[in-house]
Amino acid sequence: MSELLTFFQSHQQAMTDYLTKLVSYETPTLDKPAVEALGGFMESEFKQMGAAVTRYPQEKVGDFLLAKWNADAPGKPIMFLIHIDTVWPIGTLAERPTRIDADGKLFGPGAIDMKGGITVTMWAIKGLIERGELPNRPIWVLMTSDEEVGSIYSEPVIKEAAAQAGLVLVMEPATKEEALKTWRKGVGTYHLDIHGRPSHAGNAPEQGLNSVIEFAQQALKLHALNDYKNGTSVSVTVVKGGTVFNVIPEFTSAQVDVRTMTARAWGDIQQVMENLTPFIPGIKLEVSLHHARGPMEHNDLMKATYAQCKQIGESYGLTIREDGSGGGSDGNFTAHMGIPTLDGLGPQGDGLHALHEHVVLASLPRRATLLAALLKDWKF
Numbered sequence: 001m002s003e004l005l006t007f008f009q010s011h012q013q014a015m016t017d018y019l020t021k022l023v024s025y026e027t028p029t030l031d032k033p034a035v036e037a038l039g040g041f042m043e044s045e046f047k048q049m050g051a052a053v054t055r056y057p058q059e060k061v062g063d064f065l066l067a068k069w070n071a072d073a074p075g076k077p078i079m080f081l082i083h084i085d086t087v088w089p090i091g092t093l094a095e096r097p098t099r100i101d102a103d104g105k106l107f108g109p110g111a112i113d114m115k116g117g118i119t120v121t122m123w124a125i126k127g128l129i130e131r132g133e134l135p136n137r138p139i140w141v142l143m144t145s146d147e148e149v150g151s152i153y154s155e156p157v158i159k160e161a162a163a164q165a166g167l168v169l170v171m172e173p174a175t176k177e178e179a180l181k182t183w184r185k186g187v188g189t190y191h192l193d194i195h196g197r198p199s200h201a202g203n204a205p206e207q208g209l210n211s212v213i214e215f216a217q218q219a220l221k222l223h224a225l226n227d228y229k230n231g232t233s234v235s236v237t238v239v240k241g242g243t244v245f246n247v248i249p250e251f252t253s254a255q256v257d258v259r260t261m262t263a264r265a266w267g268d269i270q271q272v273m274e275n276l277t278p279f280i281p282g283i284k285l286e287v288s289l290h291h292a293r294g295p296m297e298h299n300d301l302m303k304a305t306y307a308q309c310k311q312i313g314e315s316y317g318l319t320i321r322e323d324g325s326g327g328g329s330d331g332n333f334t335a336h337m338g339i340p341t342l343d344g345l346g347p348q349g350d351g352l353h354a355l356h357e358h359v360v361l362a363s364l365p366r367r368a369t370l371l372a373a374l375l376k377d378w379k380f
Contacts, residue, residue: 002316006366008127015123018259020257022115023098023108027062029085035062038084039092042118042143042157042234043220051141056157061085062145064157071124071230076166077138078375080121081330083147086110087353096355105358107348114147117171117346117361123364124371135376138163146329150291151330161255166304166380169371170331170343173352175323177362179343183324184332185231185259186266186295190273192324193239193286195252198250203228206247209282214243215252216227216280217337222256225269231261263336266294294336296343305340309374317368318371346370 008015025038039062046067056064060194062084068077072158088109095188100106121141127367128134142161151158162168194215199208225234232258241252256273260266276285296302306322323344331343347367351357 001130002369005317005365008123008368008372010062011123011127012361012365015368016100018073018117018123019106019111019116019359019364020098020108022118022310023111024093024102025088026088026090026093027063027084027110027145028089029087031090032058032060032062033130034090034146035085036147037145039063039065039145042084042178045122046141049122049129058145058153061153064145064154065143067141067143067162069134071137071138073136073138075137076377076380077144077164078139078167079142079161080164080169080170081144081168081334082118082121083114083141083144083330084118085145085148086113087148104361106361107356107358108356111359112173112346112349112357113352114171114173114346115366116349117173117221120345120347120364120367120371121171123368125374127368128372128375133372133376137375138142139375147330151333152291154330154341155170155333158330159337160335162337162339165339167374167378168331168334168339169345169374170329170334170341171346172329172331172344173346174344174363174367176348176350177321177323178333178348178366179321179323179344180306180309180327180342181296181331182302182322182342183261183298184296184343185326185330186263186293186332186336187328188258189290190256190258191288191290192256192276193256194252195284196217196248196250196252196280197282198249201248203248205248209280210248211252211283212284213280214280215241215254216281218276218285219254221276225272227265230265231259231263232261232269233257246338260295262297263295292331295328295333296335296341298324301338301340302335305342308378310371312377313370315377316369320368320370
């Protein structure tokens, strides 16, 4: 066992207390005052730890913060990505107070997604400062507040900051087996609007342009794009069309969930979606892409990035594993840009967005050790 791991294990109770405090702040994404309460605490923590803090004011969600240590040091920054918002409404904590069971699991709304990740981020840096081992390299923490609604406001901020970084550490939870996530599917929602022409279904059906019939043919075309074996799914998930039973439907709208494992498949699907043409003459189609995150691909760059992480972690007595996820994170943005990215660096646990959400407390020292080791030993 490494001396650094022993150090963090001796601070497991302090990390547990810190996590409990973070969970005590209820932070549903669109409740700006509630999110700002935790944002204010985080800003104070950053400054007490010696960081320079830049605020990105927001109108509809909590302000974003960028904390920087060693801003003038040479080299590219290592940047942590954290988000303080959760999916849980105000009042959830009263219904399900924080508790620790006999197996050492801390249950609470937002505990694993991602206040556990925030805890180990802060303690990795705190621990190195306390030990006098904070390396002379730029270290950034970008804190956002809208990840649970698709990072619709923070995406440009994330991309701007990541473009300057040499390594991005995404503090989403580890898997149930405490593995990192070295791939994530690209995730996008396409909106398809179909404009036809209404007509009386009894007196003059032939004069109408039936948007529902057009949709049915488009849906079959889109369904044929599925390639489950290679990780591509194209799923029509929401459909709305027609008004009353005796009118040829003028308008139909649909939402299409697209997920791919590779950037190539992502681009191929995008090209098809953007070039859809109507089957029925006179019908008009409108296609738009919403909440898109390109894939975090398990490519050569990811393999090399993970290999260095594994080597560093094992040198400190840690077992490092890798896995992936069909869902997206902010790491999709940075990896798709070609920035070295590691995801799932938060603690072990389970129950994201579920009633049994929890953190395995024994994993807090292990994850803090890994993060501290990456800050100390990472080589670009």
